[in-house]
Amino acid sequence: MSTFVLLTITGLGLGAMYFLVASGLSLIYGLMGVLNFAHGAFLTVGAYATWFTESKLGGISSVGLRFAVASIIGLAAGALFAAVVELVLIRPLYLRHIEQVLVTVGLSLATIALVQGIWGSDARIYETPAWFHGTTDLAGTHIPNDRWLDIGAAVLVLAGLKVFLRSTRYGLIIRAGVENRAMVTALGIDVRRAFTLVFAIGGVAAALAGILSGVYFTSVDPARGTSLLIFAFIVVVIGGLGSLTGSAVASVVVGLSQQYVNYYSTGLGDLSVVLLLALVLLVRPATLAGRTA
Amino acid sequence: MTRRSLRFATPIAALVLLAFVPTFGFGLGSLLPGPLSSPGTLQLFAVCLIFAGVALSYDLLFGFTGLLSFGHALYFAAGAYVSDIAVTRWHWSFAAACLVTAAVGLVLPLVVGAISLRTSGIAFAMVTLAFAQAGAILVQKNPRSWTGGDEGLGYDYTRVPAAFVGVFNTRNLYWLALGYAACVVAIVAWAVRSSPGRVWQAIRENERRIEVLGLRTRSYKLLAFVLGSFLATGGGVVYMLTVNGADPSVTTPDFTLTLLVMVVLGGTGTLWGPVIGGALYWYANQRLIAVGGSHAIQSLPGVLRTPLSQPLFVLGTLFILAVFFLPGGLVGLGTRGRAGRAARGSTGPSVEEGA
Numbered sequence: 069m070s071t072f073v074l075l076t077i078t079g080l081g082l083g084a085m086y087f088l089v090a091s092g093l094s095l096i097y098g099l100m101g102v103l104n105f106a107h108g109a110f111l112t113v114g115a116y117a118t119w120f121t122e123s124k125l126g127g128i129s130s131v132g133l134r135f136a137v138a139s140i141i142g143l144a145a146g147a148l149f150a151a152v153v154e155l156v157l158i159r160p161l162y163l164r165h166i167e168q169v170l171v172t173v174g175l176s177l178a179t180i181a182l183v184q185g186i187w188g189s190d191a192r193i194y195e196t197p198a199w200f201h202g203t204t205d206l207a208g209t210h211i212p213n214d215r216w217l218d219i220g221a222a223v224l225v226l227a228g229l230k231v232f233l234r235s236t237r238y239g240l241i242i243r244a245g246v247e248n249r250a251m252v253t254a255l256g257i258d259v260r261r262a263f264t265l266v267f268a269i270g271g272v273a274a275a276l277a278g279i280l281s282g283v284y285f286t287s288v289d290p291a292r293g294t295s296l297l298i299f300a301f302i303v304v305v306i307g308g309l310g311s312l313t314g315s316a317v318a319s320v321v322v323g324l325s326q327q328y329v330n331y332y333s334t335g336l337g338d339l340s341v342v343l344l345l346a347l348v349l350l351v352r353p354a355t356l357a358g359r360t361a
Numbered sequence: 362m363t364r365r366s367l368r369f370a371t372p373i374a375a376l377v378l379l380a381f382v383p384t385f386g387f388g389l390g391s392l393l394p395g396p397l398s399s400p401g402t403l404q405l406f407a408v409c410l411i412f413a414g415v416a417l418s419y420d421l422l423f424g425f426t427g428l429l430s431f432g433h434a435l436y437f438a439a440g441a442y443v444s445d446i447a448v449t450r451w452h453w454s455f456a457a458a459c460l461v462t463a464a465v466g467l468v469l470p471l472v473v474g475a476i477s478l479r480t481s482g483i484a485f486a487m488v489t490l491a492f493a494q495a496g497a498i499l500v501q502k503n504p505r506s507w508t509g510g511d512e513g514l515g516y517d518y519t520r521v522p523a524a525f526v527g528v529f530n531t532r533n534l535y536w537l538a539l540g541y542a543a544c545v546v547a548i549v550a551w552a553v554r555s556s557p558g559r560v561w562q563a564i565r566e567n568e569r570r571i572e573v574l575g576l577r578t579r580s581y582k583l584l585a586f587v588l589g590s591f592l593a594t595g596g597g598v599v600y601m602l603t604v605n606g607a608d609p610s611v612t613t614p615d616f617t618l619t620l621l622v623m624v625v626l627g628g629t630g631t632l633w634g635p636v637i638g639g640a641l642y643w644y645a646n647q648r649l650i651a652v653g654g655s656h657a658i659q660s661l662p663g664v665l666r667t668p669l670s671q672p673l674f675v676l677g678t679l680f681i682l683a684v685f686f687l688p689g690g691l692v693g694l695g696t697r698g699r700a701g702r703a704a705r706g707s708t709g710p711s712v713e714e715g716a
Binding site for chain 2 (some may be wrong): 103160166168178185302303304338339341346
């Protein structure tokens with residue numbers, strides 16, 4: 069029982085990271101029709117910016133404060149990088165979806181190679197507050213505290229995005245744009261500003277996922293972005309392209325099934341996720357039509 | 362008549378010239394690791410030719426049929442790993458290994474394609490990526506220590522035809538790779554001119570219209586998927602022989618992205634573009650590693666040295682520039698002036714939005 073609880077919480081923690089990556093991917097795809105391969109690069113940039121800032125903040129003695137400041141810088145770096153990518157690389161290729169995908173592919177290859185060139189391919193250790201390494205007792209088992217952090221962050225982001233989409237003007241424009249972009253443009257609204265915004269939001273969420281993965285694995289390496297991105301793709305497809313709630317549900321399902329199968333078989337969790345995807349495709353291909361739930 | 366014979370004359374002349382490369386004793390300075398006939402150069406050329414063929418097999422899907430697959434690495438890796446495991450772990454004869462690899466090369470894309478083609482456009486890209494990732498994970502997990510995990514699996518040289526083993530026989534491997542590339546070019550050239558081939562190109566242009574005409578587009582797409590994947594599997598076997606085994610780098614999603622870069626750099630939807638793109642990309646990738654470690658680069662200030670010593674950074678940047686400024690790829694550069702082909706403006710087929 070206690071193992072089951074631990075697996076569940078860890079699965080939810082992993083799912084939280086998938087959701088953070090998938091939410092940006094899903095929003096970007098829903099609004100702009102762009103499959104953003106560079107999303108892993110956003111994650112890498114955010115994670116490395118945090119690590120780099122932290123290593124330069126030796127003057128601050130409190131680890132917690134240092135980590136908090138570094139994280140804020142990391143999130144800002146993710147947002148800035150994503151917004152610049154949208155403005156410089158994606159916007160000139162407006163509506164040419166294949167070219168946009170190709171550019172993000174090139175960008176992801178180049179960014180990861182550059183990070184590897186500057187800081188090497190070895191893992192870089194994250195210095196985090198002591199509380200993250202501690203455990204909480206729940207149902208007779210010790211749960212690592214950083215799992216709560218992952219889950220809390222994902223819930224906050226989901227709630228924040230929901231509120232933002234429901235009750236702000238830009239949220240309204242984005243929702244309308246996902247529904248029918250041509251109509252929004254015809255009504256005289258500059259939907260392109262929403263594109264940059266959605267990229268920036270995706271960049272922040274991806275950077276957050278990068279930082280949390282740094283805490284989870286206690287380090288960050290250049291390949292992290294790509295490996296998380298693939299599971300985020302699976303989450304987005306299972307949850308329905310462009311649907312935020314779908315992504316949230318799918319990331320919980322993927323994270324949990326990965327953990328359970330990994331424990332009760334010999335490390336077949338990753339394969340089970342792909343099998344789950346195949347199953348969803350066979351049973352409900354209609355959910356993949358790109359509709360918003 | 363003359364035009365028709367010309368169409369065949371240039372490729373055949375190129376093929377003959379390439380076939381004689383192992384007899385050329387001269388080198389090209391620092392452009393190559395050694396003289397043309399040296400094993401180092403021939404090995405480099407052999408892998409270039411393999412990637413020329415594999416890139417073309419990918420172009421059959423992406424350029425000619427409009428299927429943006431991110432899982433092509435799976436079939437190439439299947440060719441390399443299945444044949445390697447059959448000879449090295451199961452101690453089969455090479456002929457038997459080739460047979461079972463061919464069977465896998467047909468059945469695997471048939472199953473994966475039948476499932477993935479239930480989706481289209483971007484979702485198809487993601488789903489094929491997921492399947493390829495499953496293959497990469499399987500190789501990584503090293504079940505029954507068949508695949509060798511991270512370290513790859515060197516082949517058992519006693520089970521492979523003696524003509525392909527050893528440094529002195531590099532020229533035979535070169536000819537094998539040349540034969541493979543020539544076969545892929547011939548098969549793809551024939552396939553895209555055949556009746557299903559015309560349907561593929563029509564699907565790329567406007568799939569809904571083909572459906573309205575009463576054709577089952579899914580069967581045609583599956584045919585293209587299986588043919589392209591099978592050709593890639595063949596390339597995997599030749600690759601396994603050329604590099605003396607299989608390594609996990611060919612299973613990764615990055616490898617498929619590399620194929621995509623080769624195709625787009627060379628010229629999407631053309632016969633010769635991917636061939637040139639594949640060969641040039643691999644050549645550039647290998648030589649950039651050598652140049653990156655050279656004195657000229659190492660003596661540059663750090664701001665320039667770090668990016669320039671990373672081949673993937675250079676190639677990724679070139680790729681982005683090509684998408685922006687070189688639609689139609691390298692081949693498009695040559696044909697841009699000609700009338701009638703000016704219409705080939707975009708770099709790729711259009712994928713309809715999922716909505």
